[in-house]
Structures are given as C-alpha cells and as structure tokens.
Amino acid sequence: MVKQVRAARTRQSLIRAAAEVFAADGYALASLPAISRRAGVSAGALHFHFANKEALATEVESAATDSVEKLAERCRDVAGTSLQSLMRMMSGLLLAVADDPVIRAGFKLSGDPSRKSDAAILAWWHDCVRDLVLQAQRAGELADDVSPDEATTAIVAATVGIEVIAAMDDGWPPAERLAQFWSFILPRLAAFPESALMAMAEETQPQGSIQ
Amino acid sequence: MVKQVRAARTRQSLIRAAAEVFAADGYALASLPAISRRAGVSAGALHFHFANKEALATEVESAATDSVEKLAERCRDVAGTSLQSLMRMMSGLLLAVADDPVIRAGFKLSGDPSRKSDAAILAWWHDCVRDLVLQAQRAGELADDVSPDEATTAIVAATVGIEVIAAMDDGWPPAERLAQFWSFILPRLAAFPESALMAMAEETQPQGSIQ
Numbered sequence: 533m534v535k536q537v538r539a540a541r542t543r544q545s546l547i548r549a550a551a552e553v554f555a556a557d558g559y560a561l562a563s564l565p566a567i568s569r570r571a572g573v574s575a576g577a578l579h580f581h582f583a584n585k586e587a588l589a590t591e592v593e594s595a596a597t598d599s600v601e602k603l604a605e606r607c608r609d610v611a612g613t614s615l616q617s618l619m620r621m622m623s624g625l626l627l628a629v630a631d632d633p634v635i636r637a638g639f640k641l642s643g644d645p646s647r648k649s650d651a652a653i654l655a656w657w658h659d660c661v662r663d664l665v666l667q668a669q670r671a672g673e674l675a676d677d678v679s680p681d682e683a684t685t686a687i688v689a690a691t692v693g694i695e696v697i698a699a700m701d702d703g704w705p706p707a708e709r710l711a712q713f714w715s716f717i718l719p720r721l722a723a724f725p726e727s728a729l730m731a732m733a734e735e736t737q738p739q740g741s742i743q
Numbered sequence: 744m745v746k747q748v749r750a751a752r753t754r755q756s757l758i759r760a761a762a763e764v765f766a767a768d769g770y771a772l773a774s775l776p777a778i779s780r781r782a783g784v785s786a787g788a789l790h791f792h793f794a795n796k797e798a799l800a801t802e803v804e805s806a807a808t809d810s811v812e813k814l815a816e817r818c819r820d821v822a823g824t825s826l827q828s829l830m831r832m833m834s835g836l837l838l839a840v841a842d843d844p845v846i847r848a849g850f851k852l853s854g855d856p857s858r859k860s861d862a863a864i865l866a867w868w869h870d871c872v873r874d875l876v877l878q879a880q881r882a883g884e885l886a887d888d889v890s891p892d893e894a895t896t897a898i899v900a901a902t903v904g905i906e907v908i909a910a911m912d913d914g915w916p917p918a919e920r921l922a923q924f925w926s927f928i929l930p931r932l933a934a935f936p937e938s939a940l941m942a943m944a945e946e947t948q949p950q951g952s953i954q
Contacts, residue, residue: 558855560771643911644769651911682927685920690897693904700854700862709896716893720931 543581545571547595550588551637558640559589559647589641596638597653603628604660614668615721615728619714619735621660622691626706629695639695658688675723683721754792756782758806761799762848769851770800770858800852807849808864814839815871825879826932826939830925830946832871833902837917840906850906869899886934894932 549571553562564585568578582588607621628635642651662684668674674683690713698706714732722728760782764773775796779789793799818832839846853862873895879885885894901924909917925943933939 558769558771560769643907654908654911677930679923679927682923685923686897686901686927689901689904689908689920689924691900691904692907693900693902694896696854696903696907697865697900700865709900712890712893712896713900716890716897717928717931719888720928 539581542571542573542577546573546578546581546588547591548634551592551595551634554589554592555633555637555640559585559644564588586647589647592634593638593641593653596635596641597656599632599635600625600628600638600653600656612731613673613728614664614671615673616731616735618661618664618668618687619732621664622687622710623707623735625657625691626695626698626710630698630706640699643696654692657691658684661687661691673723673728674721678721686717750792753782753784753788756784757789757792757799758802759845762803762806762845765800765803766844766848766851770796770855775799797858800858803845804849804852804864807846807852808867810843810846811836811839811849811864811867819875823942824884824939825875825882826884826929827942827946829872829875829879829898830943832875833898833921834918834946836868836902837906837909837921841909841917851910854907865903868902869895872898872902884934884939885932889932897928 546567550562550567553567553570557566562585564578565575567588568575571578582591603624604621607624608617610617610620612620625635629639630636638653641647642653662680665674665680665684665687669678669680674680691710694704694706694709694713697704698709711732715729718728718732719725757778761773761778764778764781768777773796775789776786778799779786782789793802814835815832818835819828821828821831823831840850841847849864852858853864873891876885876891876895876898880889880891885891902921905915905917905920905924908915909920922943926940929939929943930936
C-alpha cells in the first residue's frame, strides 16, 4: 500500500515536471533526462511509468483536459446568467493557463507544430462556448439579431488569440485584454448590455476568477 | 555576374525550402540537411549562405515581414473605406498564411516555443490594425461609442486565433470563420452597419482577396 502511494506520487511528479518542461521548451526540445531530473526521480523510474515522451505528452494533455473540465463545472455552478458563466469561464481559463503548468502545457501541446495532436482540448473549449451561448439564447440573454454560431466563432477565436499572444508578448496582459474584448462585444451580444457590462466588471477581475 | 545571379537564386531557394521545413516541422525539428536537400543544393552551399539554423530562421522571418508589408500596402491602395481596407487586409493575410510557406513560417516562427523570438511580425500586425481603426474613426466610419483600443484588441486577437486554430484543425476553414467574425462585430463596430456588411460580403470572398 505504501509502495502504491509512493508510485502514484512519483507518477504525479513526473506529469507535473513534464508539463513544466513541455510548456517552457516545446515538445521537440523537451528531453526525458530533463524531466526526470526536475521530478527528482531516476531515469529508470521515469521509464517504469512512461514508455516514451509521447506517452508523457498524452498524459499531460489528459490531465489538462480533466483540470479544465473541473474548472468549467465550477464556473457553471456559481449563480448568475449564462453570459456570466461564459465570462467567468474565459477569465478562469486564461488565469489557469498562466498559473498552472499542466493546463498551459496541455494547450501548447495541442498546437505544437513538432507533434501531431488531435487538438482535443481546443475542441472541448469550442463545445463549451457554444453550449453556453445557446443556453444564453434560450434564456433570452442574447440580442435578437445575434447568430449563436457567429458569436461562438468570435469568442473562441479571441480567447485562443489572447492566450497565444500573451505567451509570446509580455506587453499583452491577458486579463486586461479579455476585459477589453468583452467591453467591445457585449453591446452587440447581450440583450441587456448595461447589466451584462456591470456583470463583466465583476467576472473579469482577476480576484473574482475561479481558482 | 552570372555567378552573382546564381548565388542569389540559391539563397532564395534556401529561404523558401527553410520556410517549408519550418512551417511543417517547427523550428526545433527542422534539420539543415532536410533544408539543403529540399532546396536542391549541397550542405556546403547552405553553409556558405547561412551560418546556422537561427540565421535561416531570422531570414525567413524578415522575408515574411517584407511580404506582409507589401500585401498591406496593396490592400490600402485599393479604393474604399478604411474598414474595407481592414477587412481586405485580414482576408489577404489569412489567405497568404495558407498559401505562402514563407509567410506561414514567419508567423509560426514568431510563436514557436522552442525558439525565442521578438514576435516582430505580430507587433507589425497589431500596429497595422490600430492605424486602420484610428483612420476609420477619424473618417466617421466607427460607431460613436466604440473604443479604438478595444476594437483593435478584439480584431487582432480574433485574427491570430482564427489562424492558429485553422493550422491545428481542418474543420475550421479560415475564410468562412473570418466572415462569421465580421458579420458578428460589424453591427457593433461600424457607424453604418448595413453598408459595412455589404462591403464585407465582397471583401471576405476568397476570390475578392488580394493575392
């Protein structure tokens, strides 16, 4: 039993260390020795848990997907409108990408040109946004002439863009850019822009985000 | 003289071959032998022109920046409103990323996690968008309550997002997504949404784009 606990801990350390190395160096340059060193385990222990780098990357992606799914659930559980849930989720996701190396690595691995991936985490995010936009429409929260598909495209593209640019450019603080984005689109998107903008001020404040 | 012409041609072939390899494999996995093979030149000829992979990458980024600057000039020279120029430029840019390996590699190298880059092509694109948005505002083409900074953030983030997702996901045709994005934001952005939407139908059609 003690052995199993220790093995599970080693596995978790390896996933976290791999995420940190993938996020910093990209998939192609990430080396297994660097990962086992960072996890504080031997090369043998790494190979006992993971056959190769691809197995580690797959595991990191799956851990990232689990984390963002839990984050999304927490955002939906808080009271408020569907648009509020959507804003809260986008803020929480951008914050998580900045703070959590596993989630950051999950997104990076999805789009890493040196590795073929099925971009599962991106497909999940697209579905999440579409569901909440449709829910907002059913609840009468969207302006009459808004197409849910068009709104989904704009929101998904902007989130990914803000995240990608923030990773490349220090002069692009993601929380601030996200607030600018919402402040620009809410008068178009929402049936009641005034109250949506007031809710936004709360939802996009870093301290108001879901950890 | 003949020798100089031949040297210039070899250099161009190497830049193009490098762009194709960088765009397909990413910076870290791109190998110099693969690049010289694809250019149809010897390893010695490659090293005569470029000291190392980083020198090639810098040259590809600079060739990409030249190309997008020329593209932007052509888009601005066509008659029409500033908003039309902006839409034409975004369509032209997305088309160029899909069709021209040098431009595609330029953007990819900017954001490649295995290589530190100053993201110059992205900064250029941001300035381009902001200039046209401000020009549109001065010409009375923007709705009164639109903040140029907020609109710029939304447009830059969405362009980058559409491009990044299109590279990862075949089910995300960039021209179509771009049309959805404009159709969503023009009623918010433009002082005269009806005519802007009519102009958009022209500017975002692939055949209407600038080659």
